[in-house]
Amino acid sequence: MKVILAIGPIWEYKRPPLSLAMLQATLKNKGYKPKILDLGLDLYIKNKFLYKYLGLLSYLYRPEFPKLSYGLISIAKPKLSLSVERIFKENSKIICFTTYKSNILPTLYIASEIKKIDPRKIIIFGGPACSIKKIRDFIRKKGVVDQIILGEGDLALLGTLEKISKNKKKLKTRQKDINRELLPDFSGFDLGNYERKSLPYSTTRGCYNNCEFCFDIVLWKKYKFKKAEKIFSDLKKLKELYGPEFFLFADSVILGSSRNIEDFCDLVIKYNFKIGWVGQIKPSVLNKNLLRKMKTAGCMDLSFGIESGSQRILDIMKKNCRVQESIQIMKFANEQGIGVTALFMVGYPTETWKDFFKTLKLLINNKQYITAAFCSPTSIYPGTSLYLNAEKYGIKNRDSSFWYSKNNNIFVRLLRLGIFILTIKIFKK
Numbered sequence: 001m002k003v004i005l006a007i008g009p010i011w012e013y014k015r016p017p018l019s020l021a022m023l024q025a026t027l028k029n030k031g032y033k034p035k036i037l038d039l040g041l042d043l044y045i046k047n048k049f050l051y052k053y054l055g056l057l058s059y060l061y062r063p064e065f066p067k068l069s070y071g072l073i074s075i076a077k078p079k080l081s082l083s084v085e086r087i088f089k090e091n092s093k094i095i096c097f098t099t100y101k102s103n104i105l106p107t108l109y110i111a112s113e114i115k116k117i118d119p120r121k122i123i124i125f126g127g128p129a130c131s132i133k134k135i136r137d138f139i140r141k142k143g144v145v146d147q148i149i150l151g152e153g154d155l156a157l158l159g160t161l162e163k164i165s166k167n168k169k170k171l172k173t174r175q176k177d178i179n180r181e182l183l184p185d186f187s188g189f190d191l192g193n194y195e196r197k198s199l200p201y202s203t204t205r206g207c208y209n210n211c212e213f214c215f216d217i218v219l220w221k222k223y224k225f226k227k228a229e230k231i232f233s234d235l236k237k238l239k240e241l242y243g244p245e246f247f248l249f250a251d252s253v254i255l256g257s258s259r260n261i262e263d264f265c266d267l268v269i270k271y272n273f274k275i276g277w278v279g280q281i282k283p284s285v286l287n288k289n290l291l292r293k294m295k296t297a298g299c300m301d302l303s304f305g306i307e308s309g310s311q312r313i314l315d316i317m318k319k320n321c322r323v324q325e326s327i328q329i330m331k332f333a334n335e336q337g338i339g340v341t342a343l344f345m346v347g348y349p350t351e352t353w354k355d356f357f358k359t360l361k362l363l364i365n366n367k368q369y370i371t372a373a374f375c376s377p378t379s380i381y382p383g384t385s386l387y388l389n390a391e392k393y394g395i396k397n398r399d400s401s402f403w404y405s406k407n408n409n410i411f412v413r414l415l416r417l418g419i420f421i422l423t424i425k426i427f428k429k
């Protein structure tokens with residue numbers, strides 16, 4: 001049976017989406033004929049301006065204001081209609097979409113148009129956006145999606161397809177052992193059209209920490225990671241098949257425990273495997289010796305969730321990390337020649353100007369170790385502890401980007417963001 005695996009704008013134009021590669025591997029393994037459609041990449045190639053416009057708008061989509069949200073994307077409708085045409089060309093009854101917060105609205109628009117033209121088409125949604133109840137309700141209300149699948153999707157999608165094809169055989173859809181996960185299948189992607197010659201690969205699910213604001217626990221529930229041997233052998237195969245220059249580990253915290261990181265590096269070094277890799281990590285699993293080994297094993301850049309220069313704020317966030325420890329690890333990484341990307345948040349509930357200036361001080365005092373720094377105003381994700389504890393902080397309007405509490409509102413957050421960006425510009429080497 002032919003099945004379309006699609007992703008709408010916007011997600012990524014630098015490298016292919018891993019979700020579709022993983023779903024494709026699982027479906028092919030069971031004899032289905034998946035067809036990959038990266039509609040975001042198509043749009044990026046045809047109209048970069050519109051792509052970026054949709055990216056900017058994705059911050060404004062509000063399920064509670066559907067008319068306004070749809071109004072915002074109306075400028076893109078002619079181009080999105082081309083995506084609909086593209087899908088019909090494939091002549092498949094089943095169309096699956098990967099959804100993220102950044103592409104949910106255009107994707108829902110495309111799905112509605114498909115159903116308008118042919119109500120017999122079966123539309124399935126999965127991906128992180130579906131894990132947000134408010135968005136799920138928004139999708140259901142639209143009435144064009146036949147099935148929404150939450151969490152790890154490969155086996156669940158197989159189960160749904162089996163039902164559709166009326167094959168009675170029952171499939172297990174419980175959470176799988178990621179050490180037995182199939183190799184992501186990137187065939188059928190226009191790999192030459194992505195901006196970078198790199199591939200995403202996932203080594204973990206979730207995170208071992210449980211920061212108050214983080215969506216990971218809502219999305220993945222339990223933390224698990226692949227064994228070093230599995231990661232090594234998968235990367236070798238992917239390198240042979242597609243020849244990427246480096247891998248992006250598509251995880252919140254890469255490679256699992258310190259021991260697993262070390263085992264992975266040992267294998268890369270022992271077999272002289274020439275490959276680069278980048279990803280996000282928590283400073284607390286690292287030390288100087290491990291960083292040295294990571295560099296030898298191809299680590300090019302690490303992103304650290306530093307969040308704040310105020311220990312009081314880190315403690316409230318339940319970050320389980322000392323400010324000094326983060327600084328030390330950034331310094332060690334830099335000394336080894338590993339790029340250091342520092343990620344910050346501003347406007348966390350109870351953050352005062354004094355706390356914020358501690359963050360700026362951290363940035364300025366350690367600029368020599370930091371390759372790139374990014375900052376975002378605090379968002380409250382449904383289902384996180386921050387969302388559930390909103391009352392404790394006196395937060396009003398927790399479902400909106402315009403949430404506010406005493407001495408904290410969207411203007412304060414944007415002002416701090418502006419000052420942060422200005423500081424980077426002034427102090428850039």
Ligand code: B12
Pocket residue numbers: 010011012015016017018019020022023055096097098099100101102124125126127128129130132149151152153154156157200202206214215216219248249250251252
């Ligand atoms: C790597 C990553 C990126 C990379 C993507 C690289 C790539 N080409 O793949 C980059 C750096 C580009 C990125 C960017 C962004 N990201 Co990001 N990213 C991640 C991260 C760490 C891993 C994503 C991943 O690939 N996972 C592995 C794959 C296999 O998992 P998956 O995509 O979720 O797919 C599985 C299931 O969801 C499901 N599934 C997926 N699709 C479908 C479809 C069907 C039909 C079915 C049945 C199932 C199904 O099955 C898959 C296999 O199990 C996640 C956090 C996390 N730990 O998941 C955040 C995450 C996905 N990102 C997020 C966000 C918000 C963004 C940005 C919008 C951030 C920003 N403010 O700019 C941007 C958007 C893109 C852009 N235009 O810049 C959010 C999404 C929130 C949401 N609810 O939608 C997450 C969850 C982080 C978070 N905690 O908030 N990101």
Ligand code: SF4
Pocket residue numbers: 206207208209210211214215216252253282305319
């Ligand atoms: S360490 Fe990072 S990924 Fe883990 S819970 Fe905290 S913010 Fe989320």
